[in-house]
Amino acid sequence: MSKEAAKTCLKVGRPVMSTNMAQAHTRVIGLYRAFYRYIPYILKYFDIPKNQEDCRKKLREYFYRNKFVTDVRVVDILVIKGYMELKEVTHQWQQKGYMMSHWNPSAERAPVTFVEKFLAGVD
Numbered sequence: 001m002s003k004e005a006a007k008t009c010l011k012v013g014r015p016v017m018s019t020n021m022a023q024a025h026t027r028v029i030g031l032y033r034a035f036y037r038y039i040p041y042i043l044k045y046f047d048i049p050k051n052q053e054d055c056r057k058k059l060r061e062y063f064y065r066n067k068f069v070t071d072v073r074v075v076d077i078l079v080i081k082g083y084m085e086l087k088e089v090t091h092q093w094q095q096k097g098y099m100m101s102h103w104n105p106s107a108e109r110a111p112v113t114f115v116e117k118f119l120a121g122v123d
Helices: 003-009 021-046 052-065 072-090 096-103 114-120
Strands: none
Touching: 021 052, 021 072, 021 096, 052 096
16 A cells, blocks of 8 residues: 555545534533523423423433544534524424423333333233
8 A cells, every 4th residue: 555545544534513522522512501591481482292301311311322423523513403403492483292202101111010001001
């Protein structure tokens, strides 16, 4: 392999917004705070049958799902997508059904044993 080919294999991508993980972390915290502050308005405008604690748990779950991402560019893209989602929510471009789909019951494990079925009320 030539030196030119070796250089292209080791090429580092340009940063999207943040140059290091500390800046990316600041952006993530900013997105989290923005969503957290808007939770009462989500409950008011979308009239979903959840309380603030349920919404906070779901928000925390979405952020913890990506806590092991270490590439700064990927973190920046996730933050950009998060701000796009927040804008869609704040401008009410999303429908109530989409908001409720975040608590999709099919994502939960179905009861298997007799005791689990009995406690869930499934025949």
